[in-house]
Each structure stands twice: as structure tokens, then as C-alpha cells.
Amino acid sequence: MDCMQQTRHNIPGTDNDRCRLKYVNLERHENHVSHDTLGLSGQHLVVRRGKPFKLTLLFRSRAWNPHSEDLVLEVWIGGLSERIPVHFFREMPDSLSWTAQIYPGDMHRQSVIVHLCSPALSSVALYDLLVHIETAWDKRSYAVGSFVLLCNPWLKDDAVYMPLDVQIQEYVKSDFGLVYMGTHLNICKRPWSFGQYEPGVLEACLKLLQVSPQHLRDKQRDYVRRADPVYLSRVVCAMVNCNDDLGLVEGRWEGSYRGGVRPTEWSGSADILHRWLSSNCCPVRYGQCWVFASVLCTVMRVLGIPSRVVTVFNAAHDTNGNLKIEEIYSTRGEKVGLSKDSIWNFHVWVECWMRRPDLGPGFDGWQVVDPTPQEKSAGIFCCGPCPVVAIQRGCLGVPYDTSFVYASVDADVVRLIVRGGLVVGRRVDTQWVGQLIYTKSIGSDRPENLTRAYKRKGHATAAVNAQHRMCKTQSLRGVSPNLEVSLQIERVPLAGENICVCVTVTNRASRRRVLVEHLNAQLKQYCSSPQESFWKTHRELHIQPGEVLTLHHAIPPSEYESVLAGEDIVNVAVVIKDVRTKERVLATEEFNIISPQITIELQGGDSVQMRKEYTVQVSFTNTLTKALSGVVLTVEGSGLLEGKHQTRMLLLQPGHSIEKKVSIMAASPGTKLLMASLSHSSSPSAVTRSFHRVSVLTA
Template sequence: MDCMQHTRHNIAGTDNDHCRLKYVNLEVHENHVSHETLGLSGRHLVVRRGKPFKLTLLFRSRAWNPHSEDLVLEVWLGGLSERIPVHFFGEMSDSLRWTAQIYPGDMHRQSVTVHLCSPALSSVALYDLLVHIETAWDKRSYAVGSFVLLCNPWLKDDAVYMPLDVQIQEYVKSDLGLVYMGTHLNICKRPWSFGQYEPGVLEACLKLLQVSPQHLRDKQKDYVRRADPVYLSRVVCAMVNSNDDLGLLEGRWEGSYRGGVRPTEWSGSADILHRWLSSSCCPVRYGQCWVFASVLCTVMRVLGIPSRVVTVFNAAHDTNGNLKIEEIYSTRGEKCEKVSLSRDSIWNFHVWVECWMRRPDLGPGFDGWQVVDPTPQEKSAGIFCCGPCPVVAIQRGCLGVPYDTSFVYASVDADVVRLIMRDGLVVGRTVDTQWVGQLIYTKSIGSDRPENLTQAYKRKGHATAAVNAQHRMCKTQSLSLSSPGGVAPNLEVSLQIERVPSAGENICVCVTVTNRASHRRVLVEHLNAQLKQYCSSPQECFWKTHRELHIQPGEVLTLHHAIPPSEYESVLAGEDIVNVAVVIKDVRTKERVLATEEFNIISPQITIELQGGDSVQMRKEYTVQVSFTNTFAKALSGAVLTVEGSGLLEGKHQTRTLLLQPGHSIEKKVSIMAASPGTKLLMASLSHSSSPSAVTRSFHRVSVLTA
């Protein structure tokens, strides 16, 4: 890098006597390899704190004379600066201050190599670098460029240190992850391209810090506090949503997505970060929980903080802090909108991030994984963010530990109170202590298999549903039921989805009724199925049935029901969930018992085949064959097959057919070419006018290798 003379102070002597700097080589490639930052930026030198990096100084007329001239480096961060005298190796060592050393063999005729090292707890930021050559009578200063300093999970003294390299490879360096979605009965996995090696992503992450309210309010204080990953995680968490700042994403969970991108259409973070940066920090539309979390994971990995995306199945949103979530059902088993003032709810899945860091503010017992949730649900200390909350604090039930532990604890361990209501009165009640937090998943290290984190969050005895939920069938039954008269229940009801159906198959429901009473009963069964989104109450009821039953003392009735595809294909979209509920009523005593289950249907698959396998060379053209076969019993009108892939394809590539008959296929062939290394995603989607909301999506991972 050519040097610009910044200032000059001449006290005595002549220019001929003075050593002058001609050029500084930032040794970018070698430093990037050494600091595990290769590919993060094509514009800046990127290094990690606490580890020396090399600078080679080339002089103009003569070599630097260490006996008569002092060589001083200076780093600037905003209005803060620190002078760093250059010493020969062994003369000094202070891990708490910046150091600049010349190793043996690094002095040459007209150049010298200096190893510059920051303290292990330096601030994450873009620094300016100056070089001063000073004598007793003269000083010359040169602005030689800038560098980005990141956290260093390889370094023991860093607050984000991870002991195993395989963990760092997965939680810092890997640019592809998996997001688990759906329901605990049918867990779907969606790949996500974190994209930290895409051009401009690091610069967008740094910009995010620069426009945060903390930085705009007090730049110097913000720069100083950026040494702490606890502080960084709270700043970034708040900046990923745009609710009260210049943040990245605007959330929307219902209604029209016009003027933006439907959340289900995102497959990577780079596109979102690029759009935000190019729009002068206008929020990108639209995000939902897995989008917020995945983008946060990208930013944290770029900053050097180990992070992973975590999914909680049946996550509670407890707004009043009583660790109880109420759900309302009608006497016919229809799940209703809330009739109380409480905004409590349960999401079939909710996605947040765990970040790895020490917690010196709490003590070593709370080090390790911390929940950081950027989805704007509730305010924390006045801003829309959540965490960092130690996972171990949740497991131990230490609800007073900062930050937001009680809220996160409720997300995984609240009780569900299900009320049967008639004319505003409660006529039946169940309490389910197992529904919330049934499964907590993240991607395994070096594998696409899920890692079950339920035991890390739940107290012993609260994670018993984890194993059962692996099977594609589940049984729910009434718990702690009290009849209106306060009599202990002697009627038991359970509901079972016999197997999770694929699109085009019957939904098979089994209701089991057990009469514990000593007398014969006359019962009425009300069973219905409703459409719902993962984060909201059910909407329309698309199927229902009722009948009268007679049951003898001690008898067990098994009732089988089948919902044919014709009853749900026109209303059920690919990401939708079904709520099935049964209410059994005793005609004489008016006792009512409720059982319920929620599940999602397995969507048909789109086939994506890449010529020559799943690894490609940069700047070489490859062919991709994409196809979809109609497995439904009916023809699909106006079918559109769309293929896209950030970093592989420009824009969207589509093919259409007026009518796709059962068993027939629609195909599209495209050519891809990658301009940068890393992991990219091809995404294919199939939509049709027979059911405009029913979009099928598939993803395919492509590894791009350097030539």
C-alpha cells in the first residue's frame, strides 16, 4: 500500500539524513490465512485480536536505523488512539497493550517486517493505522491504511474462546446451516446460506454497528464497549430487527407481503444484508423468526463470535410472566382466538440463536452458550432484543440472571392451560406440562443430522417427550381435568395422528375413549380440523364430524377417522399446520374432555440434479436439471416451476404449463456459474393456480471450490 505522508515535524537535520517510508505491504493473503479470515473481505485486511499480524515497511533512500530513529505505529479508532513503539523481539511483552515487534531475521537492507498485536480484549471495529519515524529533531508520519479487528475464538484469553477446532469450524467458519421447522411430529429442515464470504457482507456487518443507537449516541463509549461480546450481542440483536432503530429486517406474520419478499422465499443472509446496505439502511421486508435468527447468526460469525441457529418446538410467548399460556376451545373442539387481554401464545416452532461466550458479569458458572433472540417480541431494557441469556441459567431455573432469563425460561417450560368455554363460561379445563419445549434442535457438528438440546434447557423430568417425538406419531390426552362441579374426572380421552401424511394422502386420526366410571355412559364426540400458521391461532375449520357414542363401564372405545385430500388440498399450503381437536361430552353430567394435536403435512419434493456432482469450480459453467412430478390425485392448473440461486444464477428462471396432470412432470434446465468460493444454495419452487398459497420448495447445496 503506497503511503501518504500524514504530518511532518522537522526540528533539525536534512531530508537526506532522514529515513522515509515508501510503501507498506499489509501482507493481506498471508495474514488472512494465518488469522482464519480468508474470503471475508476483498477490500480490507481482516485480523483477529490477540494474534500478531505482519506488516512489511519499505523505505525510500536508506534503511531504517534503530539506533538513531524510533519506529512507532499508531492505531486510531474514532477519536481514540494508541501509540505503539516498535521493539525487537524479547525486549518487551505486555498482553494488555498493543505491541509491535521485529522478529529475528525480519530486518533487511531497505525493509523491515513488524508484527503488530492487539490485546485479547480489543474492540471489534475498523481501525486506521499510522506509521511514525521519529528522531530527536524530526518526526514524519504516514497514513498507511486500515484493518478490521475481529474476535478470536482460537485464543484462550479471548472471551469467545472455543476449545475444539471442529466446533470453531462449524460455529464460526461454516457458511451453510440448517433451520429446523414444522412441528415436533414432522420436523422439516431448511438449508440456510449464512454467506459470510459473499462480497460486501463483512462491510454490511460493520455498518450495522456504526448506525446502532449506541454508536450514534456516544461513539467513544460504544467503541470501548465493543471489546465485550455480551455488549456486542445485545447491539447486534437489536439491530437485526428494525422496530426501534435503523435495523436490517421488518417483520410481518400475516396479511399481504406486497412491497417486499415473503419470508419463506429467503434462503440466505447475503441478499438481505446487501439490500439493506444499498438502500442506505432502510429495513428489508419481510422477516419472520428463522430469518431474523439466521441473519443474526451470520453477523455474529462474521464478528468472530461462535453462533448456531436453534429451534424450539412448541415455544411459548409468555407476556405476563406467570409461566402459563391459556388456549381457548369451543364445546365443539374449535380452537378460538383469545377472549382475554393476554397476548400469550404458543408457536409450533420458534427459532433463535445461541452464542458462545464467557460471562464475567455473572461468573464462570454461566459461561458457554447464551440465547440471543432477535425476533421482536418484547422489549429488554427498553429495546427490542432478548439476551444474551445463559442456557445453564434456564436449565437451573435461575430466573433473575440477566438477560431476559424468565422470558426464555417460559418459552421452553411454561404450562399450557386449555379451557373449553361456552357462553363465556369455562366448562372444562386441562393443564399440559409437557407441550411447551417438547424438542429443541440445532444442526450437529459436521453433519446434517439434528443435535437434540432439550436436556440442556429442561430440568430433569421435563424432557421426557423428546424421545417419543422422534416417531412420526404422537398421543395427547386430557390432563388434570376438572368437571364444572369439581368432581374428579373418570373419563379419559386421547387423540393420535396415526402417521404424518404426505400431500395427497388421507389424514388418519384415532380417538381413544376410556370410561373409568362404574356405569354406562352416553357420549357425544365432536372432532374437527383447522388450518393454522406456525405462529398464530387456527383460522378456518376445513373438516368436522360429530356422533353419539355408548360406552360400558371400564370399556375402551377406539374411534378411527380419515380426512381425505379433497377436504384439505384447496386450503392447506406447504408451510401451514393442522390443528385437530376432539371434545367428548357426557350427555347426562355435561362433563367435557378435550384432547388435541397439531402437525404439518409432508410436502411433495422437487428434484434438483447438478451435472458432475455437488462440487463446482469457480467461473466454470455447469448444468442443473430441475423437475417436479404431480403426486396429487388431481391436475394442477397454471403450474410454474421457478429456479434461483444467489451467487450462482442471475434472477429467477421459470417454466410454465397450463395443466399438470397427475403423474406428469414439469422440468427446467439452467446453467450456473459461481464467481466466489463457499457454499451456495439453489432453490426451486412450484406454485399453481389451483391453490395459490400452496407453494412447494426444495433446496440443493452447491460447494464452490477455487480453481
């Protein structure tokens, strides 16, 4: 059917001597193009607040007579309604009220075109639309359909107004993003399909608002407050996790993922939103921080609020709010998980762009909104919106959750060496937390470094500086002013290469020293404490006054290949002990190994036409020093492939390859992701994954 037929609403009438409405054309295609909402829904008219949209009213027996009959539109959300008299064009319509106008030339023999416009700060919702034809003695009412009203970042009067169109293209309209992961020494990027143009995604986002505790508790109050993006962001943030409500995603960071999907296997938001909606709001299993953040980014972009996914490398989780994170090590350099505080190698949250009239113009702009359920905010598991500028300035009393977010990027790390329950060494690191903060650059796949936006020097308040001084009494180099120790990974190794560690010891004392070096390596996940050591060494050292010793160590692949999984991180720590004085100095580093890559090659490049078949070649070469047994290569891609396509090999020798060829065909436009994964029975948890972006063009 053509656009006119799709948007036509037939309306029954009775008497032939009066003006009767035959149908209303909601002009979906034209309005969607005009409002930059094309592709967001195949079910509903979707428009943006503060901008007129067009309706064509066709009358049945005779034309509408504006001299004897009033034409009134009425919009409803829940139990709230507003009548909007239709007027002929005025130059200065009231931007604070709904308006319905007929422009010159829009009156025809049997029809009239009405331009309906909401206030710039209207509530985001699905509205019902009624048309009334009224005379002094008669009133005829017609329910003519519904429309979805979204925020309008193009409009200056909207609280989410964004001045540059390239920003809106990236932070509202783009359905593709990158999530940065790994460690600050080896940053990996994972593509993510936000999928806001996938069928049913907008409807799932609207459902999310309808089942929120705020809406279920007081529908009318919730509808009124939905005009405010600050309120919307808090509601959506809490609803992305399922801890307090009928939310989207259930988190899991350890143990079995049976009964759900491993967090690392998700590549887009649409599948998660579809599963939640089709299961009658049962939480989707399972997510971790980048899944929560990416889904939140999708929902906010759908609602028209500019949003981007941001990664903090070495993000602190400060449970007691003292801006200090304690890490405990044994005298042999083993990291022990005894502290309630923690540091994640990376943590992913969202920044949303909005004005903050509740705080004043100095706090407008990017706001941190973090849906990962770590701590409660006002009794629920959400975080933000917290102004980035408040974090940079150290204004810890600014709502919402600024103190917690500030600690995430700027807390100090106090590393303790403990023996027999006593602290025998202490080191304070003021640089480790929030070492890098990244997001995807506008219009490119390069990272944009946001670190200075959060951590510009010299802007913290006196209260923050006072708290920091309490724990900055020790040198960054260690507890002994005369013995300095540093540890460095010489280069980030590829899987199958030696891990090369360099320890530098400087004796600034005027006497010769006898030292003992303990060097230890442990595996850890990005969000948890290390496991048991997989490699360790120790030796005695002699160092002269003023001498600098450079100690090189190599951990061969045979020591880590059997235990290192694809997502694991290595914690390496050295403790240097002075035999005579018993002084101990600690140095540490954490890094992730570069995993073997899966190659994905698409016939004809990375752009495809809808409904045309293309061939994809997927291959993996074993770069490890050992053979892999029970190898499975899997290829999948939502919107490109039905189900999973696999090939298997009993034994993959070092230097040998496994390949899989598949055919893809896209049914809808937008950005899609092909995902390939390789698993093997030699180490069941060591799954290697690669992604490939595919741009689907209309014919």
C-alpha cells in the same frame, strides 16, 4: 495484480537525508491465512485480536536506524488512539497492551518486518493505522491504511474462546446451515447460506455497528464497550430487526407481502445484507423468526463470535410472565384466538458462545440471543444473551431476559373449553411447550437434540416450582379422573393422502356412559391462531364401565387440498362430552402435511469448480388427486444463476410432471444454494419449495 501490489501503500516524502517511509505492505494474504480470515474481505486486512499480524515497512532513501530513530505505530478508532513503540523481540510481551515487535532476522537493508498484536480483549472495529518515525528533533507521520479487528475464538484469553477446532469450523467458519421448521411430528429442514465470504458482507456487518443507536449516541463509549461480546450481541440483536433503529429486517407475519419478499423466499443472509447496505440502511422487507435468527448468526460469525441457529418446537410467548399459556376451545373443539399469550409451532433463535464475567464462570458457554421482535428488553426489541444453563437451572433473575426465555421452553399450557363465556372444561399440559429443541450437528446434516440442555429435570429453583404447582393441579389426561381421552395422528400424511386420526376414550367409572364426540380440524400458520374449520364431525357413543373405545377417522384429500397451503399446519381437537354429567374432556394435536417434493439433480454431483458450466435438472410430479392449473416452476440461486428461470404449464394432471433444465456457473467459492419453487393458480398461497446445496471449489 499479485498480493504484494494489492497491499502496497505509496507514501510521499521530502528530504533525502532522513529516513522516509516508501510504502507499507499489509501482507494481506499471509495474515488472512494465519488469522483464519481468508475470504472475509477483498477491501480490508482482517485480523483477530490477541494474535500478531505482520507488516513490512520499506524505506525510501536509507534504512531505519534504531539507534537514533524511534519507530512508533499508532492505531485509531474514532477519537481513541494508542501509540505502540516498536521494540525488538521480547519473550514475554504484555498481553494487556498493544505490542509491536521485530523478530530476529526481520531487519533488512531497506525494510523491516513488524509484528503488531492487539490485547485479547480489544474492541471489534475498523482501525486506522499510522506510522511515526521520530528523532529528538523531528517527527514524520504517515497514514498507511486500515485493518479490521475481530474476536478470536482460537485464543484462550479471548472471551469467545472455544476449545475444539471442529466446533470453530462449524460455528464460526462454516457458511452453511440448516434451520429446522414444521412441527414436532414432522420436522422439516431448510438450508441457509450464511454467506460470510460473499463480497460486501463484512462491510455490511461493520456498518451495522456504526449506525446502531449506541454508536450514534456516544461513539467513544460504544468503541470501548465493543471489546465485550455480551455487549456486542445485544447491539447486533437489536439491529437485526428494525423496530427501534436503522436495523436490517422488517418483520411481517400476516397480510400482504407486496413491496417486499415473502419470508419463505429467502435462502441466505448475503442478499439481505447487500440490499440493506445498498439502500442506505433502509430495512429489508420481510422477515420472520428464522430469517432474523439466520442473519444474526451470519453477523456474529463474521465478528468471530461462535454462533448456531436453534429451533424450539412449541415455543411459548408468555406476555404476562406467569409461566402459563391459556388456549381456548369451543365445546365443538374449535380453537379460538382469544388469548394474548400464544404458542408457535416452532420458533428460531441463536445461541452465541462466550464467557460471562458479569455473572461468573458458572454461566459461561452458550447464550440465547433472539432478534425476533416479540418483547422489549431494557426498552429495546432484543432478547439475551441469556445463559442456557440459567434456563436449565431455572435461575430466572439472571440477565438477560431469562424469565422470558424460560417460559418459551417450559411454560405450562392451560386448555379451556368455554361455552357462553363460562369455563366448562379444563386441561393442563406440562409437556407441550419446548417439546424438542434442535440445532444442526457438527460436521453433518443430522439434528442435534438440545432439549436436555434447556430442560433437565429436578434443577428448577423453588420459586419456579412454586409457580408451576399453582397450575399443575389437574391431570394431564383431562379434567375428569374417570374419563380419559387421547388423540393421535396415525401417521404424518403426504399431500394427497387421507389424514388418519385416532381418538381413544377410556371409561374408568363404574357405570355405563353416553357420550358425544366432537372432532374438528382447522388450518393455522406456525405463529398464529387457527382459521375457520375445514372439516368436522360428531356422533354419539356408548361406553361400558372399564371399556376402551378406539375411534378411527379419515379426512380425505378432497376436504383439505383446496385450502391447505404449503406452510400451513393442521390443528385437530376432540371434545368428548358426558351427556348426563355435562363433563367435557379435550384432547388436541397439531401437525404439518408432507408437501410434494421438487427434485433437483446437479450434473456430476454436488461439488462444482469455479467458472465452469454445469447443468441442473429440476422436476416436480403432481402427487395430489386433482389437476393443478396455471403451474409455474421457478429456479434461482444466488452466486450460481442470474435472476429467475421459469417454465409454465396450463394444466398439470395427477401423476404428471413438469421439468426445467438450467445451466449454472459459480464466480466465487463457498457454499451456494439452488432454490426451486412451484406455484399454481388452483391455490395461490400453496407454494412448494426445495433447496439444494452446492459446494463451489477453487480450480
